Amino acid sequence: MLVKPESWRFSIAPMMEWTDRHYRVLARLHSRKARLYTEMVTSAAIIHGDRERLLGYDACEHPIAVQLGGSDPQDLARAAKICAEFAYDEINLNVGCPSDRVQNGAFGACLMREPELVARCVAAMKEASGLPVTVKCRIGVDDQEPREAMFAMARAVLGAGADALIVHARKAWLKGLSPKENRDIPPLDYALVHELKPVWPDVPIAVNGGIETLDAMKAQLDFVDGVMIGRAAYHNMSMLQDVDPLLFGEPAPHESxxxxxxxxxxxxxxxxxxxxxxxxxxxxxxxxxxxxxxxxxxxxxxxxxxxxxxxxxxxxxxxxxxxxxxxxxxxxxxxxx
Structure with a gap:
């Protein structure tokens, strides 16, 4: 099931402790078209925890995707099936977070080293849920060669049926940099992410990282299907008022x-x-x-x-x-x- 490329023109990144249901409802009131993401939820939490608290959302939030963290295909399949029961529009697998907590759980950015395992996770989630399954990754971690690492991940997950790929255009350094530093210090390489599009012209490709203005977003759309922004959409929410008119040619939900x-x-x-x-x-x-x-x-x-x-x-x-x-x-x- 391919996600329509237009769905990818603009999305708001999953951000722990920020993109909760209250933020998402207010964001939706600024933009009908933005694709919204939950905070990352681990497969174990969904299987064993309070599902309504973890996965509940307001009906107005559609289109909405849930981001899962995990690395066990069977557990992710169980969690994906539960997410499907909550009628999410998409399930996204986190292959980009560099935090110590995520590394200790053997998922997130460290999975950049295991593209075949990620592919098995994608296939298991798709079979269990029947929903579009996507992957959000980095261009590499630590001493990986970025082009080789990114293309290896893309080939594996798209070959397993991933419906779209979102790439944070920075490496993650799992040792030596904090999660905050990993958002700013590793250099951005948008041109490398752009190289994915000619290889997979029929699969939505979105770029993430360091994109803060609508002009910068429009420039990226000359090369990829979509842009995902994070902190800029949180710290300056009023900018979302211009997303629908400038990126989709439609009026905003409200005049201001x-x-x-x-x-x-x-x-x-x-x-x-x-x-x-x-x-x-x-x-x-x-x-x-x-x-x-x-x-x-x-x-x-x-x-x-x-x-x-x-x-x-x-x-x-x-x-x-x-x-x-x-x-x-x-x-x-x-x-x-």
Whole structure:
């Protein structure tokens, strides 16, 4: 089952402790077309843990993919079958995370050394789930030659039926660099990732790593089917408002980031009624309105009041009013200058 290339034009990377269900709903209110990913969930957690807590999501989040971590084909197949029961649109296998925790579990980026094992995992997940199965990898790890490592992984997983490949265009250094340093220090090599497309013209290929502006995304789309961004989409969520018009030629779901937040308020009220703390939702909103008058006051108000006992949706409404007041004040100052 091939994923349509258009589905790959823009996606938001899976990020631990960031891309939870609250963030994803707010992101969806900024873009209908963005492909959303869960935080990575291990196969063992799904098999043995609280599945609703780990895999539950809001219906508005589609298209949504779940990212799995693991290296045992049988366990991943069991987890994939459970994910299919939750009606995800895609299952993605993590072959890129360099954290110590992931390495100790013998999965993530260290699997770059074992492309045939990854291929067996892909085949097992596809057979068990019936869903599109994709792989997110690096261009190599440690002393691997990047072209050789990346193409070996691509040949193995695409030969096993992987429906798309996302490549973080950096090596991962498993010893000597922290996960944070692995996001910035190894040099980017977009041109190497671009070499995949002529070899597999019918398979969606997406590039990830260091892409922070819409202009940079559009430039990448001359060479590959899609771009995946991470921190830029989190720390400056308002940029998502431009994704649908500029990358898909369609209007955004709402006329502004403020309108998207207003549409988010009923979701917040519903979650508060289910016992969710307001701060667990609003922590994802601090990247809104970046560069606009009032953005700092908005962030400060949420950070101060959302953590208080009994905080409700009025905290968000009051924070929005601070943005509006600052915008009006700035406009008035320009008129009287």
């Amino acid at each position: 980031s403020r309108a998207a937040v207003e549409a988010f308020l009923p979701y917040i009220e519903r979650k508060l009624g289910q016992g969710v703390r307001l701060a667990d939702i609003t922590r994802h909103m601090l990247g809104l309105f970046q560069g606009r008058p009032g953005a700092r006051a908005f962030r400060r108000h949420l950070a101060t009041f959302a953590v208080k006992r009994g905080a409700d949706v009025r905290v968000v409404e009051d924070a929005l009013a601070l943005v509006d007041h600052s915008v009006v004040a700035a406009a008035g100052a320009r008129l009287t200058a």
